[in-house]
Amino acid sequence: MSPKLTGEILRQLRQAMRNCKYFSEPIQAYIIPSGDAHQSEYIAPCDCRREYISGFNGSAGTAIVTEQHAAMWTDGRYFLQANQQMDNNWTLMKMGLKETPSQEDWLISVLPENSKVGVDPWIIAADQWKNMSKALISAGHCLVAVQHNLIDVVWPDRPERPSTQLRTLGLEYTGTSWQDKVTMLRAKMTERKIGWFVATALDEIAWLFNLRGADIEYNPVFFAYAIVGMNTIRLFVDLKRLSHPVLRDHLQLDAPIKPELSIQTFPYESVYTELQAICAALGPKDKVWICDKASCALTQVIPKAHRTPIPYTPLCLAKAVKNATEIQGMKMAHIKDAVALCELFAWLEKEVFSLIQKRKEYRNTDFVGLSFPTISSVGPNGAIIHYRPLPETNRTLTLNEVYLIDSGAQYVDGTTDVTRTVHFGTPTAFEKECFTYVLKGHIAVSAAVFPNGTKGHLLDSFARAALWESGLDYLHGTGHGVGCFLNVHEGPCGISYKTFADEPLEAGMIVSDEPGYYEDGSFGIRLENVVLVIPTKPKYNYRNRGSLTFEPLTLVPIQVKMMNTELLTKKERDWVNDYHRKCREVVGAELERQGRKEALEWLIRETSFIKDH
Amino acid sequence: MSPKLTGEILRQLRQAMRNCKYFSEPIQAYIIPSGDAHQSEYIAPCDCRREYISGFNGSAGTAIVTEQHAAMWTDGRYFLQANQQMDNNWTLMKMGLKETPSQEDWLISVLPENSKVGVDPWIIAADQWKNMSKALISAGHCLVAVQHNLIDVVWPDRPERPSTQLRTLGLEYTGTSWQDKVTMLRAKMTERKIGWFVATALDEIAWLFNLRGADIEYNPVFFAYAIVGMNTIRLFVDLKRLSHPVLRDHLQLDAPIKPELSIQTFPYESVYTELQAICAALGPKDKVWICDKASCALTQVIPKAHRTPIPYTPLCLAKAVKNATEIQGMKMAHIKDAVALCELFAWLEKEVFSLIQKRKEYRNTDFVGLSFPTISSVGPNGAIIHYRPLPETNRTLTLNEVYLIDSGAQYVDGTTDVTRTVHFGTPTAFEKECFTYVLKGHIAVSAAVFPNGTKGHLLDSFARAALWESGLDYLHGTGHGVGCFLNVHEGPCGISYKTFADEPLEAGMIVSDEPGYYEDGSFGIRLENVVLVIPTKPKYNYRNRGSLTFEPLTLVPIQVKMMNTELLTKKERDWVNDYHRKCREVVGAELERQGRKEALEWLIRETSFIKDH
Numbered sequence A, B: 001m002s003p004k005l006t007g008e009i010l011r012q013l014r015q016a017m018r019n020c021k022y023f024s025e026p027i028q029a030y031i032i033p034s035g036d037a038h039q040s041e042y043i044a045p046c047d048c049r050r051e052y053i054s055g056f057n058g059s060a061g062t063a064i065v066t067e068q069h070a071a072m073w074t075d076g077r078y079f080l081q082a083n084q085q086m087d088n089n090w091t092l093m094k095m096g097l098k099e100t101p102s103q104e105d106w107l108i109s110v111l112p113e114n115s116k117v118g119v120d121p122w123i124i125a126a127d128q129w130k131n132m133s134k135a136l137i138s139a140g141h142c143l144v145a146v147q148h149n150l151i152d153v154v155w156p157d158r159p160e161r162p163s164t165q166l167r168t169l170g171l172e173y174t175g176t177s178w179q180d181k182v183t184m185l186r187a188k189m190t191e192r193k194i195g196w197f198v199a200t201a202l203d204e205i206a207w208l209f210n211l212r213g214a215d216i217e218y219n220p221v222f223f224a225y226a227i228v229g230m231n232t233i234r235l236f237v238d239l240k241r242l243s244h245p246v247l248r249d250h251l252q253l254d255a256p257i258k259p260e261l262s263i264q265t266f267p268y269e270s271v272y273t274e275l276q277a278i279c280a281a282l283g284p285k286d287k288v289w290i291c292d293k294a295s296c297a298l299t300q301v302i303p304k305a306h307r308t309p310i311p312y313t314p315l316c317l318a319k320a321v322k323n324a325t326e327i328q329g330m331k332m333a334h335i336k337d338a339v340a341l342c343e344l345f346a347w348l349e350k351e352v353f354s355l356i357q358k359r360k361e362y363r364n365t366d367f368v369g370l371s372f373p374t375i376s377s378v379g380p381n382g383a384i385i386h387y388r389p390l391p392e393t394n395r396t397l398t399l400n401e402v403y404l405i406d407s408g409a410q411y412v413d414g415t416t417d418v419t420r421t422v423h424f425g426t427p428t429a430f431e432k433e434c435f436t437y438v439l440k441g442h443i444a445v446s447a448a449v450f451p452n453g454t455k456g457h458l459l460d461s462f463a464r465a466a467l468w469e470s471g472l473d474y475l476h477g478t479g480h481g482v483g484c485f486l487n488v489h490e491g492p493c494g495i496s497y498k499t500f501a502d503e504p505l506e507a508g509m510i511v512s513d514e515p516g517y518y519e520d521g522s523f524g525i526r527l528e529n530v531v532l533v534i535p536t537k538p539k540y541n542y543r544n545r546g547s548l549t550f551e552p553l554t555l556v557p558i559q560v561k562m563m564n565t566e567l568l569t570k571k572e573r574d575w576v577n578d579y580h581r582k583c584r585e586v587v588g589a590e591l592e593r594q595g596r597k598e599a600l601e602w603l604i605r606e607t608s609f610i611k612d613h
Helices: A007-018 A049-054 A076-085 A103-110 A126-138 A178-191 A202-209 A245-250 A268-280 A314-320 A324-350 A356-362 A379-383 A429-446 A456-469 A570-593 A597-606 B007-018 B049-054 B076-085 B103-110 B126-138 B178-191 B202-209 B245-250 B268-280 B314-320 B324-350 B356-362 B379-383 B429-446 B456-469 B570-593 B597-606
Strands: A029-032 A062-066 A070-074 A091-094 A116-119 A142-145 A196-199 A225-229 A233-236 A263-266 A288-291 A307-310 A367-378 A402-411 A418-423 A479-481 A490-495 A510-513 A516-519 A523-526 A529-536 A547-552 B029-032 B062-066 B070-074 B091-094 B116-119 B142-145 B196-199 B225-229 B233-236 B263-266 B288-291 B307-310 B367-378 B402-411 B418-423 B479-481 B490-495 B510-513 B516-519 B523-526 B529-536 B547-552
Touching: A007 A029, A007 A049, A007 A062, A029 A049, A049 A062, A062 A103, A070 A076, A076 A091, A103 A126, A116 A126, A126 A142, A178 A196, A178 A202, A178 A225, A178 A314, A196 A202, A202 A225, A202 A314, A225 A268, A233 A268, A263 A268, A314 A490, A324 A402, A324 A418, A324 A529, A324 A570, A324 A597, A402 A523, A418 A429, A418 A523, A429 A456, A429 A510, A429 A516, A429 A523, A429 A529, A429 A547, A429 A570, A456 A490, A456 B456, A490 A510, A510 A547, A570 A597, B007 B029, B007 B049, B007 B062, B029 B049, B049 B062, B062 B103, B070 B076, B076 B091, B103 B126, B116 B126, B126 B142, B178 B196, B178 B202, B178 B225, B178 B314, B196 B202, B202 B225, B202 B314, B225 B268, B233 B268, B263 B268, B314 B490, B324 B402, B324 B418, B324 B529, B324 B570, B324 B597, B402 B523, B418 B429, B418 B523, B429 B456, B429 B510, B429 B516, B429 B523, B429 B529, B429 B547, B429 B570, B456 B490, B490 B510, B510 B547, B570 B597
Parallel strands: A029 A116, A070 A091, A116 A142, A196 A288, A233 A263, A288 A307, B029 B116, B070 B091, B116 B142, B196 B288, B233 B263, B288 B307
Antiparallel strands: A029 A062, A062 A070, A196 A225, A225 A233, A367 A402, A402 A418, A479 A490, A479 A510, A510 A529, A516 A523, A529 A547, B029 B062, B062 B070, B196 B225, B225 B233, B367 B402, B402 B418, B479 B490, B479 B510, B510 B529, B516 B523, B529 B547
């Protein structure tokens, strides 16, 4: 892949930075974060401003452009990719390496005295604004909010904001009505003496109202804001979307049963002025909850005396603990996904082909869409951790290389995310050795027993211990929360060496378990299951705290050919055999029912028992 | 042990809270933190104000007294002990339990509107002040600095602040002169454009000047402050202590070689006014470094525009990485300590007696003092995690109970801290099972290989995995930094599930590895070695990051009788055998040289080889 040529748009951007049409005085630096106004992880094309200015399209990165420099901060997953996608105008800042300066330190080192640094307040989080602003002020500079986004100024053919059709979800999928969810939210607010709650995260809004959209690829969400008071519910969304009778009925827009559960609707853009009006009418003791990761623009509308920022909203916390209906849905979705994958792998073994286009066909039952872009990579491309095939770099599947496929789907009853690494020929001893360390890490997390109240980051090292012992590692976290027919990545839980303020794991939470190993220029290995947190009863029960463990929801065989089974302990071999037995029982029954004979034969072969040596 | 009767002193304290002699308006609540003005972990008797008011003498706890209530916050180590030591006037607030309110939330729930909450600004850290103050203000109350400590007001026979003799340490112990340390500090200051550094932690000051004192039991430190500028060094200490010629010579007080290395001395108490004078003369861009855990009183002397608080000072970071001389000293100290312990255990087996008084006699070579009060407990007392024998509860050593001894010493070349759990009769199957899980955890940490840059908290779960698997756990961290002839507990590194902002482990750092298990009312188990972080070279070297592991400095046999060796893996048995071989070689040679025949025989017997089954 050749890098995007950015000389001309950088020239235009710098002109806009000097152009007093957009602000009172020129700015000496402009920060371009990755996100949209909703802290979304995946973003709509109209919000891909950092990609537009730099060419780098990885999921994480922050660009800063000054008069002289253009620099891009990204993490270990993207070092190779960013280097390939950006031209010489850009300097790559490798986050996580000791010698890499922070954005603040770098700005302070390159800016002339008394500089102004601009940023769009709608796409920088309030807490990031605060930290950046503090650092700049302490060095004699200042951070200014540029209301007119300067990338939009230099982006002539910027796409429109999407406004896809909304889908309602009934109780058979959600288990809880939106009215009950609002009532539970208000109970939390009463408990903490909070009068208003501003919802900005798109998946929280979709979850609250039991609605789904398709505004952002892979994430079944829609652009909206919501503000919930003790007696009112305000929903901000493109009003055209609410015309369908089914929707109006679902939201009880025309005949609300109770006044406090009546939803007032407003245009998406009016959230700023409505929130201003609400704040103007606040009593002296009224408090407003907003996520501390919400945009600086919206956060600062709420006067400081009334503002109560929280790291995780009550919606985020409630959504993370799946109810029985949601868990059942997730289980069903994973069986469907396993069926699709067995078919695919069985077919793959017969036909060597370029994979990526075939994927959708195999997932046909209740299949809504992918939950993220499939990562399908061969040989050295696997070492680009989140590689997506592009025409220029796509490699043909061969018998001689490690093949990594990470894909997920949205079903109406659940979301899947699975990675398998396989070899259709004969893996090298080193490939097998690395695969086995990754497998040991995967098992160590999946089989871990831990007390109630344990935070996910305390489990991260279990996934790495076998790799570390041989001097190996991987530069990404081990797992993320998974939504239920919602975003494939969701908070507030996760398994990562980064000690973000994650919430303790609870029974009902669903996370991924996905250690890996990436050998630059050669191959990539990752092994990922989606796992459900479940209670377990070990021999003892210290202080009656109770214990938790994981149950794999993903049921796709792990290729025994890639394992050096002599490196596995008896306990680990037993785990693999038990897991494969479950795959055979559950997915095998479904393949049989559907009459998919070849896939069934493949499944039985791939799940054969590993003997003790 | 019967609780302290606190009715009368609480009455007096509440009178003082209403008494306008000490402040303009009465206060409705008074906070009594544990500490002194230097963030010391162990404190001098004159600073034991929280113990005086409540009777509870554990190392951690915060008391809050209001007109109606008296409440004590402490953590899981001290729940049993605090309950036993406090009378009915006090409510125990068990930190770490879900239902326990934070101090802020509790205050807000009990205080009448518009209350004033008082605290001594010298013994509350600046960051704690900030958090508490913010929470109180948001609920309509306020936090006020009470300059005159109210416990001192109601404490007629409060002891004097200690002023023990100072000891100088030469290069043969320190490896680096104080002049070179000051120069290194200034280099760090120049790098970060910092003009002044205020040192408040006693061990940092002792380390900087290569001096030791005995002001605080177990910690060879002395009460002092230091302020270092680019051209001046100011030391605040009881001036009587500086009269000895050896000291004056060591500090070059009478004939400094270079002007910028000349030390000006001031009385201890004048730090406030001197810092005020320094701050009054600061240029607009001058910055002052102070630890963010320093006292609120001293921190607030520095105007906000000049203040640069840091979580760990450059002294703390430099001190943590021991130089070759210090490492050698620590090794020597641990051999001496192992000799003393072998003697003690050999003798113990012959004579069953009440231990505690005998301990000192056995450590005789270069022995300076204990590094903390010996914890020596039998049977159920072992379950009080930091139990110290008191006449009322002391139990006689018997053949039927688990015996836990945690003790450490200060030698001029190093500091030791070791815990062993033994049984002189026949342990029960459950005691052996628990001991073996603790041993597995100890080994998992001690033998762990991990990449450079790893923070200690990522290793904590290794110590717990075996306990967790059986539903067990312990409610304390796994390890702490250890000073070199300095405090037995020191930052900035540690191994704990609490994700305080610890610094990455580096070769040369020294920490303890001390998992445990405590069965309330029955027995306590802990197994502790002091371990040195060392580089290691596993098979591969991912991204040239390099790897680290631990080398045990403590060389005292682990009782095989307490192990259920069938629960150990081959790798774990090999670890125990290797460790015991090293004990035999190193300590055995020393015992032989000293002609301690009985101890040598005991050592050889206790380190016999565990066979594979």
